Amino acid sequence: MKKITGFVALAMVLLFVSSCKDKKEVISGEITAVTILSFPETDADGDQWDFDLIGSENPDLEVQFNRGASISNDPIGSSERYDDVTNADGPFTFDEFDAPWLLDVLTDDYTVAIYDYDVIGSDQMATFTFNANDYTDDAPSSVTISNGSSSISINIMWTFAE
Ligand SMILES: [Ca+2]
Numbered sequence: 001m002k003k004i005t006g007f008v009a010l011a012m013v014l015l016f017v018s019s020c021k022d023k024k025e026v027i028s029g030e031i032t033a034v035t036i037l038s039f040p041e042t043d044a045d046g047d048q049w050d051f052d053l054i055g056s057e058n059p060d061l062e063v064q065f066n067r068g069a070s071i072s073n074d075p076i077g078s079s080e081r082y083d084d085v086t087n088a089d090g091p092f093t094f095d096e097f098d099a100p101w102l103l104d105v106l107t108d109d110y111t112v113a114i115y116d117y118d119v120i121g122s123d124q125m126a127t128f129t130f131n132a133n134d135y136t137d138d139a140p141s142s143v144t145i146s147n148g149s150s151s152i153s154i155n156i157m158w159t160f161a162e
Pocket residue numbers: 049050051116117118122123
């Protein structure tokens with residue numbers, strides 16, 4: 001019985017090694033688009049995102065990209081904006097960034113945040129943190145990430161080792 005188990009283990013190792021062989025190694029990635037599939041209807045207090053003189057208004061969506069598991073005051077980049085929208089108007093695709101959104105260190109965490117743009121102090125609506133290494137095995141061209149009732153899909157262009 002011991003022998004058979006050893007043989008099976010060896011066979012599995014060989015199978016693993018051979019399946020790794022023809023797989024190209026991912027060395028970096030770049031986010032080419034972010035699509036907001038759903039966002040919170042209200043803030044944590046249950047209030048509307050925006051108010052003006054005549055009452056509540058819908059949020060003005062933009063996305064930001066950060067290195068690390070939390071939001072910094074100095075994001076790598078931000079996007080264009082969709083003004084005064086509801087979930088029913090979506091999904092919302094962002095693909096015009098002010099700087100390349102690179103996943104250049106695969107072991108790092110990255111965070112995408114959705115904001116309601118305001119002239120003074122935009123409101124953070126939701127954050128999505130992921131580690132680039134979570135996806136390098138399959139190197140999918142798009143991944144969906146959820147946080148509570150919010151979700152986004154991210155398009156990633158991977159660069160492979162020669
Ligand atoms: Ca607001």
